[in-house]
Amino acid sequence: MAAEDSDLGGFLRSRRARVNPTSFNGATGIGRRVPGLRREEVAALAGISVEYYARLERGQKVRVSEAVLGAIARALGLNDLEATHLHDLAHSVEKIPTAARAQDHHGDAVRPALQVITDALGPLPAWITNYRMDFLAGNREARAVYAPLFANPEDKGNRARFIFLNPVSRAFECRWERVADETVGALRWYATRHPDDLELSKLILDLNLRSPEFRSRWDDHNIVHHRSGDVHVNHPAIGDLKLPYERLDVTHDPGLSLFIHVVEAGSTLARRLAALVADGFPASPGGSVCAPRGL
Template identity: 35%
Template sequence: MTVNGLAEFLRTRRAQLTPEDVGLSAFPERRRVAGLRREELAQLAGVSVSYYTRLEQGQASHASEAVLDAIATALRLDDHERRHLHALAAVRPNRPRRPPAERVDAATQDLLRTLADVPAMVLGRRTDILAWNDLGHALLAGHIDRHAVDRPAERPNLARLLFLDSHTRELYVDWPAKARTVVGHLHHVAGQFPDDALLAGLVGELSVKSDDFAALWSDHRVKPCEAGSYRMRHPTVGPLTVTQQNLVIARSPEQSLCLVTTEDGSSAADTIALLRNSLGQRRDSASAAVAEVHHRLANPL
């Protein structure tokens, strides 16, 4: 995530393109490298082969915006990937810093409380789950302590759950699609915060513990989590299809509010209602048990 991060990104994305992808005639002889050759990419971008080679080898810095845009166009990058390329090129090597623990401010907590009928949670920039309402907890991670989010050292992390927790993996019918989305988001964040030691640690941990994560991370796809539809198989209430939308929190732009919605009148909406009712019944039972204890204490035999 320094100059070497730029070099790795360029090499990986070049390897994913073929001459046919960019309108070039393939050489008749057998190609010794995957994807485009450096000279082909340099030709498409309108830069010298020697300069582009130095970029890929991490030996050049201070590339102009015009050159980066030309390279991004040659690599067929989308808008998110183009911004990621610029962010990587702007990075100066620094020692990774351990940032302070993320906090959810009072206004965001108030907002979360008003969303009692919609599964919701607050995500930090590294996909740490900073807060959630009862319905969000029950839908996405009911097997985890509800109050773990209140203890910074024990907070669940969405990426870690997705790759290392069997319950979460089973929750998503199309797990690979959800996995690609989360890894693309982490790449996006890594470009914005290259000196974040906690993020680097998370990526390192998942790369070692999950071959799936390591393969997706090395692909260098970049895309922030915004919205997506997913089929789920919930262990308590059964199958449902939901849309997860991440909204940037105005007062804390590094955090996002993840809302889980369903199509109006759909069977999935009925499933969410069933889950909501089961939580209500559980709370009623707990309240009745507490009242019974208080009654016995107040009226000993």
Template identity: 40%
Template sequence: MNQIVELGEFLRSCRGRLNPADAGMPRTARRRVPGLRREELAQLAGVSVDYYTRLEQGRSRTASPEILESLATALRLDDTEHAHLFDLANRRPIQPRRSTPSPAEQVSPAVHQLLTTLDAAYCPAFVLGRRTDVVASNPLSRALIADFDTMPANERNQTRFLFLNPAARELYADWETVAADTAAMLRMDAGRRPEDPQLGELVGELAVRSKHFRAYWAERRVHERTEGTKSYHHPVVGDLTVTYQALALPGDSNQTLFIYSTEPRSSSETALRFLATWSIEPLTDEARTAAPNEPDTAV
């Protein structure tokens, strides 16, 4: 048996069985082939169409474990199919399919105290961990962006919020830039932890459910957390712009503290101060009417 040919035939068969709607592909009036097109699967897996075509046609003799994992996720293979795929490619999986999830991340009491102090100074702040999980945040951050503390544990993730929660599109004035940078930041994490099964599951879910994530992921950009600005269309206080700093926390290379601030005496500072009051006590109708909503003029 020619395993290279068998590998291509197996990929073609799995591609033909996958329902395009289940893979998040838009409905079209007519499809000439069952399942996904080659270019659609290549996009989901983050590989070039030419490479995937050669692999499926038996014209490529190499496929790395990372590429095979991406194909298995895109094709939504079960454990038996996953093992068969690696057998045909004569490769060993990066990690067992049923690996134990890593324990939930936590921050130290000192970091919690720092978040509280920053909240008192009208500075939204939060900590991102592995896979862009939101590990901790202060009340002003939750009032500005989203209350991750009230979400199920597996949904407390910045990338997931950006691409799968419709409220994020309304919240971020520069959503396209933020989304592209966040996807690039997640790819940086993936390069550092290719064996992380939870990260692979997150990427697979986002690739299936978000066409925007698929497009940004296929660009293969990487982005380091540093500093910059973000603009918001907040439903309570209107438009505001913040500057952020990203600081690596000592003692844990996986965790980064993000601190937001505003230009002194700007409309954005006024908006954050009002939001701080709102985050402590729900607004009355009169207070909501009085909320600042003028455009931010700070640079």
């Protein structure tokens, strides 16, 4: 990989291009050939030399202090997540090992206790994933909700593969474009924090080669890391489902996360989920499309 194509350089260039030059004194859009700030403007705002900043954008191995990274983050208007990502990228270039990376869970199986926990959380759908987005364990409710994820063996129970390589995902995900953006943003985040995971690298390479939708988003260098949110799917058995979720890290197994769909007991949604897991997956007349956005 050429230096100019490094993840650090690509991220810095993408954030620099995003900044409105009129936000800064003396910087205007007049006579500019590219959007955003010039390298020399970022360097001036960060209080560093242009050559030093240029070396960072070229992805060259540079020992950079936390103070300088903070100054660059402020100059580029990065949010907290992006600033953390910048630090991770810079440290990755420096090849600084971390104890957390050495202890990450890299396997495809989970401890039996985690399966017991997900089962005990029923009737709430609950499942365990790793940072590669593999569905590793889950209760009946979770497997019922995400049944399309397991229908095609080529997806290998991997959410990213399902989203970008399985056409069924566009019928299942009511907000496919948003989900696609978030999936790529999350993989960007994980790839930087787990640079030594060969399987994660192979997954990203495969998606880049096989999916233009993935490749265009990967080149944007956007990142996402949600702790809570919601999913909106069109389930093939019962139709439209909107489910909030909470994400909890598994402390004893770094790299694993427990996801739980939080559903109020006795609610209409809870009764629909109960019907989904009882006696197979019963069909629901009239439930074949997503509800209009905002409902």
